[in-house]
Amino acid sequence: xxxxxxxxxxxxxxxxxxxxxxxxxxxxxxxxxxxxxxxxxxxxxxxxxxxxxxxxxxxxxxxxxxxxxxxxxxxxxxxxxxxxxxxxxxxxxxxxxxxxxxxxxxxxxxxxxxxxxxxxxxxxxxxxxxxxxxxxxxxxxxxxxxxxxxxxxxxxxxxxxxxxxxxxxxxxxxxxxxxxxxxxxxxxxxxxxxxxxxxxxxxxxxxxxxxxxxxxxxxxxxxxxxxxxxxxxx
Amino acid sequence: xxxxxxxxxxxxxxxxxxxxxxxxxxxxxxxxxxxxxxxxxxxxxxxxxxxxxxxxxxxxxxxxxxxxxxxxxxxxxxxxxxxxxxxxxxxxxxxxxxxxxxxxxxxxxxxxxxxxxxxxxxxxxxxxxxxxxxxxxxxxxxxxxxxxxxxxxxxxxxxxxxxxxxxxxxxxxxxxxxxxxxxxxxxxxxxxxxxxxxxxxxxxxxxxxxxxxxxxxxxxxxxxxxxxxxxxxxxxxxxxxxxxxxxxxxxxxxxxxxxxxxxxxxxxxxxxxxxxxxxxxxxxxxxxxxxx
Numbered sequence: 347x348x349x350x351x352x353x354x355x356x357x358x359x360x361x362x363x364x365x366x367x368x369x370x371x372x373x374x375x376x377x378x379x380x381x382x383x384x385x386x387x388x389x390x391x392x393x394x395x396x397x398x399x400x401x402x403x404x405x406x407x408x409x410x411x412x413x414x415x416x417x418x419x420x421x422x423x424x425x426x427x428x429x430x431x432x433x434x435x436x437x438x439x440x441x442x443x444x445x446x447x448x449x450x451x452x453x454x455x456x457x458x459x460x461x462x463x464x465x466x467x468x469x470x471x472x473x474x475x476x477x478x479x480x481x482x483x484x485x486x487x488x489x490x491x492x493x494x495x496x497x498x499x500x501x502x503x504x505x506x507x508x509x510x511x512x513x514x515x516x517x518x519x520x521x522x523x524x525x526x527x528x529x530x531x532x533x534x535x536x537x538x539x540x541x542x543x544x545x546x547x548x549x550x551x552x553x554x555x556x557x558x559x560x561x562x563x564x565x566x567x568x569x570x571x572x573x574x575x576x577x578x579x580x
Numbered sequence: 581x582x583x584x585x586x587x588x589x590x591x592x593x594x595x596x597x598x599x600x601x602x603x604x605x606x607x608x609x610x611x612x613x614x615x616x617x618x619x620x621x622x623x624x625x626x627x628x629x630x631x632x633x634x635x636x637x638x639x640x641x642x643x644x645x646x647x648x649x650x651x652x653x654x655x656x657x658x659x660x661x662x663x664x665x666x667x668x669x670x671x672x673x674x675x676x677x678x679x680x681x682x683x684x685x686x687x688x689x690x691x692x693x694x695x696x697x698x699x700x701x702x703x704x705x706x707x708x709x710x711x712x713x714x715x716x717x718x719x720x721x722x723x724x725x726x727x728x729x730x731x732x733x734x735x736x737x738x739x740x741x742x743x744x745x746x747x748x749x750x751x752x753x754x755x756x757x758x759x760x761x762x763x764x765x766x767x768x769x770x771x772x773x774x775x776x777x778x779x780x781x782x783x784x785x786x787x788x789x790x791x792x793x794x795x796x797x798x799x800x801x802x803x804x805x806x807x808x809x810x811x812x813x814x815x816x817x818x819x820x821x822x823x824x825x826x827x828x829x830x831x832x833x834x835x836x837x838x839x840x841x842x843x844x845x846x847x848x849x850x851x852x853x854x855x856x857x858x859x860x861x862x863x864x865x866x867x868x869x870x871x872x
Contacts, residue, residue: 394761418765432758434751445751448744449763496763 347372348393348424348500348532353402355392362388364556365402368419370500374528375522377547379540379578385556386536389430390502393534394419394426406500420449425498429505429536432484435478439469442477442488446495462491483514490518494525500532501525506570507539515539519546529542542546544568552577586717587837591692593722595829595830596729600784601734602813603805604777609815611773614674616805618681620799621786622658622778625685626651626764627794628693630786631700642701647782655778659771674748689796702791725787729822732780736818749773753820799811808852814862823864 355363363385370376378386391397393404404411409422419426431457434442443462449480463470466487472480480488486506495503503522507515510514523546525531545552547564554577560567565575574580601619608616616622616804629650630643631723662681704720740746751759752769759766776838785799790800813820828851835847855863 396760398759417763417765419762426761427760428757432755432761434758436754437747437750441750444744445747445759445762445764448748494760497864523838580718 348534348552349403349405350389351391351403351405353389353392353399355388355397355399357397363392363399366553366558367402368558368561369579370532370534372532373526374548375526375533375535375546377540377550378534378553379538379543379567380553380559381577381579382538383555384553386553387504388556389532389553390426390428390504390536394424394502396426400514401504409484417437420498422494423497423499424502425493425496425500426502427489427493427504427506428510430541431482431489431528432528433477433480434527435476437477438474439480439488440473441479442492443469443495446492449496458495461497463495466479466491471489483510486510498529498531500534502534502536504536505538506535507537508567513575515542522546541568541580542575543559582714583837587833589717589722591724591830591833592826593718593829594833595616595809596726596828597787597825598802598805598809598828599651599786599822599825600780600787601730601802602730602825603736603818604640604781604784605730606809606813606815606818606821607736607773607777607780607812611749611770611777612659612665612674612753613635614663614871615672616777617678617803618658618685619777619781619806620803621682621685621796622654623651623781624794624799625689626654626782627780627785627799628689629701631698631789631794635698640701644703644786646735647786648779649780651780651782651785652775655781656775659774664767664770665775668792675697686796693796695796697793697795699821700789700792700794703770706791707803716815719792728783728787732783733818733822734775736780740818745772751816805848808848811852812855812863814864816862816863819861822862824862824866827863 351367353363353366354361366389369554371539378389388397392399395411399412406422406424410420411422414422437445440459442461447458448487453518463473464472467490468484469488477488478535490506506518519542526533535543535547544564544567550564550567551561551571552567554560559577584726604619605616608614626647630647633646634640634643658681662677666677682704688769702721704724706719706721708715708717708719740750748764749769749772753773756766784802788799788802805828809824810821812824812827828848831851832847836844
């Protein structure tokens with residue numbers, strides 16, 4: 347279980363995140379929703395150690411992650427897929443995937459690559475090509491596949507649907523739902539596309555101007571018309 | 581005909597030396613997006629270390645090994661103590677900083693080692709091989725130069741293409757944040773990049789010094805040629821740097837042999853301009869916009 351307590355962070359004098367607390371249960375998808383500038387991305391960046399919190403704590407199981415550096419998070423089972431598809435375009439598709447598994451102590455053969463290609467057949471055809479040639483949807487698949495190579499227990503996903511065709515979004519969300527169901531992965535999903543996110547999430551957290559507005563089950567959030575109009579835009 | 585062969589062989593040997601220096605520049609550029617103008621005096625210092633040991637009676641190869649290892653350490657040290665503090669500041673700061681290092685190391689070398697010319701030995705013959713009754717322009721030391729640079733380039737390609745460490749170094753060079761999130765210790769990779777570069781730079785220092793004279797500024801002329809060679813190769817790829825070095829060495833040797841040696845520096849800059857006009861990304865880069 348990922349537990350965030352009173353998390354506060356900012357950039358210089360600007361407070362982007364103000365006393366946010368929530369928990370993401372194991373084997374569930376927790377959607378983080380809110381308008382632009384609500385603090386969603388900062389929340390993920392603070393959890394994964396890219397931004398230092400000025401107050402509050404982040405715990406994963408019995409580990410206190412609050413002061414852990416970003417480069418150690420992957421070893422502790424936390425994977426963060428940042429916004430804007432962090433494919434390293436100078437590397438090939440397969441090199442990107444290999445990069446994902448380097449943190450694992452147990453050396454494995456090509457088995458895990460095969461698993462990634464089975465999940466994302468589109469990547470298998472392009473394994474030797476530069477990641478530069480991938481489409482937006484393929485890039486999103488690659489970064490998710492790369493994050494999974496480390497066999498994380500928690501996956502932080504920042505706007506995976508951004509700029510993708512609805513058909514591709516459905517495909518990616520279906521895959522997420524099956525990963526959670528099959529492997530007990532814990533997912534924290536940041537989305538502007540609140541309707542789609544709530545359709546696969548178990549719980550939702552709504553942020554506004556850096557503060558937590560409400561935290562409830564996805565069904566309750568989707569059913570609250572006032573809240574939807576005020577913060578979720580649908 | 582014989583003049584052509586002589587010119588080509590001289591050009592190849594010379595080109596390999598430029599290639600080694602270009603390799604050092606490329607390694608640092610790839611890792612930290614800095615053109616290390618201090619590469620020449622760094623290599624000069626390590627060559628002096630070798631010279632001190634050799635003059636003290638140790639074998640050439642002990643000096644050679646010490647120069648390479650001290651290059652490795654010096655590169656790591658410069659990155660950790662100086663370059664590290666530039667993170668996030670403007671690109672011009674890096675230029676000023678490496679130029680500053682250039683001057684400081686120069687001054688230190690003159691203080692410690694003196695500024696007179698000292699001769700540096702070569703491990704292999706400096707006389708051309710005999711083919712029939714003619715002497716060709718390829719010397720034992722020339723062969724050593726060519727082989728050692730090819731070996732270093734081969735090892736670098738193996739490192740970058742074939743190992744996990746090389747993959748991490750490339751990833752760290754291209755995207756620091758993503759690399760950190762994937763567990764790569766970016767700082768270490770950058771230090772290692774500088775260390776490797778300084779090692780290759782030291783090799784170029786030794787190759788240039790071999791059988792010649794060293795002096796605190798003996799490497800300075802190579803900066804321009806090495807830089808042009810690196811740009812010809814696209815500043816990104818180690819094989820590009822070697823190819824750039826060879827092309828430049830051959831071209832300059834032909835200019836020197838057939839036109840006049842006083843035109844060599846001019847020819848070098850003309851080649852640079854021509855390449856930048858036709859292929860701004862260098863001869864061996866797939867031109868591609870970065871910085872998203």
